Amino acid sequence: KLKSELEGKAEHYADKLVPWTLGATGLTYLLTRNVTKAMSILMVDFCCALKLAMPISVLSAIREASLYNVTVKGGKFLEAVAEADTIVFDKTGTVTEGRFAVTEVFPESMSEQELLNIAATAESCSRHPIARSLREAGNVKPSDGEVLEIEDISGRGVSAFIDGHHVYVGNAALLEEHGINFSVPSRPGAAIHVAVDNVYAGHIMIADRIKDGAFDALEELRAQGVKSLVMLTGDVRSAAKTVASSLNFDMVKAELTLDGKITAVEYMLSKKATGACLAFVGDGVGDAPVMTHADIGIALGAVNEYSAIDAADVVLMDEDIRALPEARSLCRSVTDTAGQNILLSLAAKAILVVLGVFGVINIWIAALAELCVLAAAIANAGKNDIKFEKENIDERSVQ
Numbered sequence: 001k002l003k004s005e006l007e008g009k010a011e012h013y014a015d016k017l018v019p020w021t022l023g024a025t026g027l028t029y030l031l032t033r034n035v036t037k038a039m040s041i042l043m044v045d046f047c048c049a050l051k052l053a054m055p056i057s058v059l060s061a062i063r064e065a066s067l068y069n070v071t072v073k074g075g076k077f078l079e080a081v082a083e084a085d086t087i088v089f090d091k092t093g094t095v096t097e098g099r100f101a102v103t104e105v106f107p108e109s110m111s112e113q114e115l116l117n118i119a120a121t122a123e124s125c126s127r128h129p130i131a132r133s134l135r136e137a138g139n140v141k142p143s144d145g146e147v148l149e150i151e152d153i154s155g156r157g158v159s160a161f162i163d164g165h166h167v168y169v170g171n172a173a174l175l176e177e178h179g180i181n182f183s184v185p186s187r188p189g190a191a192i193h194v195a196v197d198n199v200y201a202g203h204i205m206i207a208d209r210i211k212d213g214a215f216d217a218l219e220e221l222r223a224q225g226v227k228s229l230v231m232l233t234g235d236v237r238s239a240a241k242t243v244a245s246s247l248n249f250d251m252v253k254a255e256l257t258l259d260g261k262i263t264a265v266e267y268m269l270s271k272k273a274t275g276a277c278l279a280f281v282g283d284g285v286g287d288a289p290v291m292t293h294a295d296i297g298i299a300l301g302a303v304n305e306y307s308a309i310d311a312a313d314v315v316l317m318d319e320d321i322r323a324l325p326e327a328r329s330l331c332r333s334v335t336d337t338a339g340q341n342i343l344l345s346l347a348a349k350a351i352l353v354v355l356g357v358f359g360v361i362n363i364w365i366a367a368l369a370e371l372c373v374l375a376a377a378i379a380n381a382g383k384n385d386i387k388f389e390k391e392n393i394d395e396r397s398v399q
Contacts, residue, residue: 002074155257284308
């Protein structure tokens with residue numbers, strides 16, 4: 001049901017050509033009074049090749065993509081990936097590994113270990129990569145105290161009650177929202193602030209690492225014709241700009257909440273040119289709602305994020321960002337093949353009609369030629385499997 005625009009065009013052409021074929025058959029008989037010539041035209045049916053070859057191209061590509069852990073939910077999404085000229089990326093877990101390391105701890109009124117313990121306890125139920133890093137930092141384990149009312153505040157951090165004390169753990173925007181004064185980090189990077197009973201307790205500096213192959217993947221997307229690469233993140237501007245500069249992003253927007261990311265995507269959609277397509281790529285941790293607002297949502301490495309798998313139109317189970325240009329290459333191949341099949345079917349069958357009118361071919365040759373054109377279109381549709389496998393099998397085998 002989720003057919004591509006090319007599939008719709010092919011079916012439209014096939015339907016529109018039916019009365020013309022019948023008309024040409026009748027006219028040929030009226031002019032020549034030759035039943036054989038008239039029937040030869042009738043045997044040249046435009047519908048089969050146009051209506052069958054297109055879905056076969058799409059299904060062939062979807063099947064091939066699945067072999068590389070890429071799930072595409074419909075033909076129109078294949079086409080959208082191929083036509084995307086603006087790709088928006090979430091940062092954490094998408095272009096970076098999402099495996100943060102605690103680099104420094106700056107407590108205000110307690111020891112470093114106590115500050116880490118409070119942060120780890122408050123983040124004990126969060127699935128965000130930053131929460132995992134806090135729990136794992138220096139073998140920090142959540143305290144044995146009573147933890148109540150943990151609230152995940154999207155794009156800001158968490159709120160929790162630990163042993164009767166109200167704790168906030170998150171970015172600067174979280175503390176500003178609740179009127180808590182805090183110390184501005186003196187060093188560049190991402191800072192996780194901690195407040196206990198509305199009193200600032202200190203901050204924890206963390207660092208993320210750019211994924212291997214991220215730079216090459218983005219450059220390959222540019223080579224494929226993507227005009228604009230954008231990064232959205234909730235991180236502080238200094239950390240975001242460092243990553244964006246390393247990967248040559250065309251634009252970066254930092255310190256965004258979930259609503260802020262949605263607003264940014266909607267703004268870019270309102271400014272895009274007619275016929276352009278905007279894709280959003282994220283790992284699904286906190287950004288699944290953003291995917292639904294883009295023309296096409298792509299989940300990268302979202303193996304356990306069911307909300308992302310449900311929201312995304314294309315799911316790349318592999319966390320390797322290099323799978324994205326590979327998937328786009330396959331999608332572009334499908335759209336090229338679809339266009340070839342339309343031209344092949346129309347041109348070949350137009351020639352057969354002319355040959356039938358002049359009596360060059362008889363009914364049986366026309367019928368056989370019709371099947372040959374259909375077989376050629378199907379073979380052309382299936383070539384995506386062979387080509388994609390040949391280009392990627394060596395690299396995937398090594399990995």
